[in-house]
Amino acid sequence: MEYVSPEGLRLDGRRPMEMRQIRGEIGAVAKADGSAVFEMGNTKVIAAVYGPREVQNRSQQMNDQALVRCEYSMANFSTGDRMRKPKGDRRSTEISLVIRQTMEACIMTHLMPRSQIDIFVQVLQADGGTRSACINAATLALADAGIPMRDLVTSCSSGYLNSTALLDLNYVEDSAGGPDVTVGFLPKLDKVTLLQMDAKLPLDIFENVMQLAIEGCKAVANYIRELLLENTKQLEYRRGV
Amino acid sequence: MLHSKSFVKKTRGGKVTKVVREHYLRDDIYCGASICKVCDPSVARLSASASTILILDTNVVLNQIDLLENPAIDDVVLLSIVLEEVKNKNLSVYNRVRSICSNSLRKFFVFSNEHHKDTYVKEMDGESKNDRNDRAIRVATQWYQTHLGGATRVLLLTNDRENKRKANEEGISAETVETYVKSLGRPDLLDLLVQNASGDVGMEDVEDLRPSKRKILYTEHKPMSEITSGLHRGIYHQGKLRVNRYNPFEAYVGSESIGDEIIIYGRTNMNRAFDGDIVAVELLPQDQWHEEKSLSIADEEDEEEEGVHLVPGSADDAPRTTGQLQGSSGETAPVSFRPSGRVVGIIKRNWHSYCGSLEPMPKPAGSGGIAHALFVSKDRRIPKIRIQTRQLENLLDKRIVVAVDSWDRLSRYPSGHYIRTIGEIGDRDTETEVVLIENDINSRPFSSQVLACLPPLPWSVSPEDLTNPIRQDLRHLRVFSVDPPGCKDIDDALHCTSLPNGNFEVGVHIADVTNFVQPGTPLDEEATQRGTSVYLVERRIDMLPKPLTEDICSLRADVERLAFSVIWEMTPEAEIISTRYTKSVIKSCAAMSYIEAQAKMDDSRLMDPLTTDLRNMNTLAKIMRLRRIERGAITLASAEVKFQIDTETHDPLDIGMYQIREANQMVEEFMLAANVSVSEKILKHFPLCSLLRRHPIPTREMLQPLLLTAAAVGLNLDVSSSKALADSLDRAVGDDPYFNKLIRILATRCMTQAVYFCSGDLSPPEYHHYGLATPIYTHFTSPIRRYADVIVHRLLAASLGIYKLPVIFQDRPQLTSIADNLNYRHRNAQMASRASVELHTLIYFRKRPTDTEARIVKIRSNGFIVFLPKFGIEGPVYLTQRGENGGGEWFVDEQQQKIKKMDGSLSYSVLQAVRIHLEVVEPQPNRPKLHLSLL
Structure with missing residues (x-):
């Protein structure tokens, strides 16, 4: 199938190096310590963060650092056809793990020993790139909760179809069967904390594709930073400082 | 610049699901006109001097693609919605349009109207998809008109009356294709127009319109829904229709559902299906399975007589023999009762363009008028095609190309239109061109991208090649090559040295083509497509560009060349003790012809080392040959002929059978051995993705004609195994010296050809090569002229750990499709050479x-x-x-x-x-x- 037309437009009208429209909103769940909604095109996820708080299961408590837990789930209504998936299926478990590891790498866990941080992410609407959207939402929520972090970790995916590197794949492009590279990135430190791909790709092409994903991460980071600044200004204003 | 819009798109599949997709509308899509001041001029394709910019309707593109391919039509804007519709309706037309668009000489511009913020239209309530798309086309036209502000005329071409009326109402200038082409004042273009069957355009053949003449000749095709349900219930059978090359009134449909071929007799039962169409067939009642034969001939007035042709080389070229011998009397011939049927519907058409000429008819009195003519294709499987032309007097003695448009159930012949003229009938160049087109052979010169992949000339072995650890320096060996006289693409060379222990070291050195043809380059892709070099009588169409074929890869005498070598240690009894494969550098000391090599061997006075090598090899080859025949390899015979061509006029001067010498057999024997050794090696390393060659065992039914003939002359052939057949062929000697050869020729034509396949697709017992009587076989020895050998070279290099296996080998479906393409090209190349020989035979006997x-x-x-x-x-x-x-x-x-x-x-x-x-x-x-x- 033709995923990029000879005119250089993708199926949804984007050019290969363009992301979908992104939008973030801080404070979606009042009860949580921090929360956010993050949208990448039609993909929409909500994240809620509780903590740092007392460790629930004493046996898991660590004396030198905080325990980070993450739970990923997809709402039943998130895909077009309603599917009742059992909780804790392999895909969700894997994504939970991926998100936990990515977030753990940027949270300064050593500052909060003997405590626990819970991150809940749920996909409200799925249209490809849920992994990236979840990480971005979690970052926003963690920042909202005021948890100390080394940097804002952001994520974006990229792929390679019709001999073209594509940024931010949507569902149609994702299910084309080509490679899908998801990158988690610390923009200030210029470090990659997550790199996933489940296909084969020649090394030189892979580097280009990964570089493209990193550029995407940087763009997301800029947006998130602006969003947080704006949010802080709002808070300041409300407090009347 | 980003503007997002989500919309409900479509339902699909059996289940009704709502699909929501994003649709971005942009403001950075340019109009492509170079006169435009606003848009980016770097992407402009339309010429500045264009008086009219054409915008085409979907149906115009679908139906008039031949017109669009004519360079007279230019400055065309194709809307992305039109392309999308074309793609959904007819992929081959889409590909043709796309290739026009990418041709830099043509001024075709693709405007992505669906993603432009001003030209995107939303579906209105109650509006059908078609109406919405028509409206989108009109909106885009209007946008062009206002955007260019009257600097040029923007003209919408549509043959749809309703669309044209609406366009005119909205102030858009719109015309039908016919009126536009007429306004160009080029009568030859009018011939390219497709006569519209739906009657939107008022041009009809008058003769057929009279009600009395309008007789229904064919039954109606069943609607698709009925066919699908019929296929489901097992009433109909689906398959590809293949028309008998020698009897166009007989066709076969290979059906998986009944596991046998269904025979279809006569045009009425074929019901307007063409060769290669995917059809739905209904079986006839069993009592009608036999009598069809006489019926089919009777209802055709234009029974053609069989012409003189080349002797078929295998069963694939030969006429099908079912019921061939039954003729006048209802006799006892063992005609197997095979199911026969009739076509009820056509699932997919295989119409393309055909080469041929017009049926002779008196020249029209006045010129310039519209005349109807019948076109007869060179390919006998294609029925005559009715065309309209305004240049009849020009076309009568020409070879022309014609496309089919439609086949009405009221007319005996399909109707089509003229595309182009190739040249005069009987002219050698024209006829050769026809042969090439007929066999789908690409004879165009190589593109600049392909030529850019070649190493710079003059090329020589570089020091890096010599120091490369993967490459062994074999320049000290006495390597020589033996080929047909005048051979320029030498891809194999040999050496043979005696070892101190009395054994022989024998090497086969094959040109290292993969060193120059890297996977994934344009050169490689072109070679994949061509698949093989084509040898015609007077010219050769190369698979690889000439510098590679004749110089860089060719293992010529006294120059250093890169090679891929297979080296055996053999006992004097020709037992292989060890085999070794390596890339190498060689320097051939002699490039001999078969005749020269034979003369050297026969001249007992010559005792130089080279001659000794030749004699040693010949001794070994004879033993190997004997052993191979022992195993049951069949010595086949062919009736290959050789022309002597006049160097000036290229006319054939003499004609004669190709003579086979001992030297030929010697070289052949070592090539076979190399191929077998390599096939074992690659299969061991890559059991699932090797490219091998197999020769299926002929069924008893296929050998029937041979047995019948043999029985008539009192010869009893045992065909139970290849060994038995080979033995009985050896015993078949009559008083007549030519008798044995004749029987062998007859045997050869009963067998099918060997085919390439991907080892993962079949189970090991099926790998068997019947003719050579080896369990596995592949092609390794001619990479210059066969792409299969290039693939095998890569596999062998990968199995030695020299290079990584290219990605393509991990994709089995793709490998299978490459193998299929190779088989197709190989077959076409053979058909083309046969046709070329036939053509030259005709020229030869003319005088x-x-x-x-x-x-x-x-x-x-x-x-x-x-x-x-x-x-x-x-x-x-x-x-x-x-x-x-x-x-x-x-x-x-x-x-x-x-x-x-x-x-x-x-x-x-x-x-x-x-x-x-x-x-x-x-x-x-x-x-x-x-x-x-x-x-």
Whole structure:
């Protein structure tokens, strides 16, 4: 199938190096310590963060650092056809793990020993790139909760179809069967904390594709930073400082 | 610049699901006109001087693609919505349009109207998809009109009346294609127009419109829904229709659902299906399975007679034999009761363009008027095609290309339109061109991208190549090559040295083509497509560009060349002790022809090292050959002929059978051994993705004609295994020295050809190569002229750990499709060379009517088929006039394979020698053909 037309437009009208429209909103769940909604095109996820708080299961408590837990789930209504998936299926478990590891790498866990941080992410609407959207939402929520972090970790995916590197794949492009590279990135430190791909790709092409994903991460980071600044200004204003 | 819009798109599948997709509308899509001040001029494609910019409707693109391919039509804007619709309706037209768009000489611009913020239209309530798309086309046209602000005329071409009316109402100038083409004042373009079947355009053949003449000739095709349900319930069977090359009124549909071929007799039952169409077939009641034969011939007025042609090389080229011998009398011939059926619907058309000429007809009185003519394709499987033309007098003696548009159930022939002229009938270049087109052979020069992949000339082995650890320096060896005289693409060389322990080291060195053809480059892709070099009588169409073929890769004498070597240690009894494979650098010391090599070996005075090598090799080869025959390899014979061509005029000067010498067999033997060794090696390393070659065991049914002939001359052939057949062929010696060869030729043509396949697709017992009697086989020794060998070279290099296996080998479906393409190209190349030989035979005999000896190979009801060994051709000799069909005077003895005169005064039996007079006759002007008559 033709995923990029000879005119250089993708199926949804984007050019290969363009992301979908992104939008973030801080404070979606009042009860949580921090929360956010993050949208990448039609993909929409909500994240809620509780903590740092007392460790629930004493046996898991660590004396030198905080325990980070993450739970990923997809709402039943998130895909077009309603599917009742059992909780804790392999895909969700894997994504939970991926998100936990990515977030753990940027949270300064050593500052909060003997405590626990819970991150809940749920996909409200799925249209490809849920992994990236979840990480971005979690970052926003963690920042909202005021948890100390080394940097804002952001994520974006990229792929390679019709001999073209594509940024931010949507569902149609994702299910084309080509490679899908998801990158988690610390923009200030210029470090990659997550790199996933489940296909084969020649090394030189892979580097280009990964570089493209990193550029995407940087763009997301800029947006998130602006969003947080704006949010802080709002808070300041409300407090009347 | 980003503007997002989500919309409900469509439902799909059995279930109804709502699909929501994003749709971005942009403001950075440019109009492509160079006169435009606002848009980015770097992407402009339309010429600045264009007086009119054309915007096309979907149906115009779909139907008039031949017109669009003509360079007279230019400055065209194609809307992305139109392209999308074209793609959904007809992929081949889409690909053709796309190739016009990417051609830098044509001024076609693709405007992505669906993503432009001003030209995107939303579906309105109650508006059908078609109406919405038509509206989108009009909106885009209007946008162009206002955008360019009257600097040029923007013209919408549509043949849809409603669309045209609406366009005019909205102030858009719109015209039908016909009126536009007429306004150009080019009558030749009008011929390219497709006559619209739906009647939107008022041009119809008058003769057929009279109600009295409008007789329904064919049954209606069933609607798709009925076909699908019928296929589901097992009433209909789906398959690809293949028309018998030698009898266009007989076709076969290979059906998986009943596991057998369904035969379809006659045009009525074929019901307008073409060769290659995917059709739905209904089986006829069993009692009608047999009688069809006589019926089919009867309802055709234009029964064609069989011409003189080359002797078929294998069963694939030969006429199908079912029921061939049954003729006048309802006799006892063992015609298997195969299911016959009729076509009820066509699932997918395989229409493309066809080469041929117009049926001779009187020239029209006045010129310039519209004339109807019947087009006869060179390919006999294609029915005649009715075309309209305004240049009849020009076309009558030309070879032309014609496309099919439609086939109405009221008309006997499909209607089509003229595309282009190739040249005069009978002209050698024209006819060669026809041969190439017919066999889908790309004879265009290589593109600049492909040529850019070549190493710079003059090329020589570089020091890096010599120091490369993967490459062994074998320049000290006495390597030589033996090839046909005048061979420029030498891809194999040999060496043979005696070792101190009495054994021999024998090496086969093959040109290292993969060193220059890297996977994924344009050069590689082009070679994949071409698949093989094509050898015609007077020219060669290369798979790889000439510098590679004739210089860089060619293992010429006294130059250093890169090679891929297979080196064995052999005992004097030709037992292989060890095998070693390596990339190497060699320096050939002699490039001999077969004749030279043979002369060296035969001259007992010569004792130089090279001759000794040759003799040693020959001794080994003889043992290997004997052992191979022992295993059951069949010595096949072919009736290959060789022309001597005049260097000035390229006309054939002499013609004769190709002579096979011991030297040929020697080289062949080592090539076979190399191929077998390599196939073992690659299969061991890559059991799932090797490219091998197999030769299926012929079924008893296929060998039937051979057995019948043999029985008639009192010969008993055992066909239970290849070994048994080979032995009985050896025993088949008559008083006649040519008898054995004749029987072998007959045996060869009963077998199918060997095919390439991907080892993962079949199970190991099926890998068997029947003719060579080896369990596995592949092609390794001619990478310059066969792409299969290039693939095998890569596999071998990967199995040695020299290079990584290219990604493509991990994709089995793709490998299978490459193998299929190779088989297709290989077959076409063979057909083309045969056709080329046939053409030259005709040219040769044009000035030289000849008397010669011939053999009867088959008895017909009204004569017999003779084979002319000297020229490698065969053709019919009629004892009675056509039409009488042997009635009365002659009768056929089926058992004895004899045709006898009623009074018993004369009889001819199969394999009998007769004298034949051979001449070229022209029963119709410009249609020369060979005619055989009994002396």
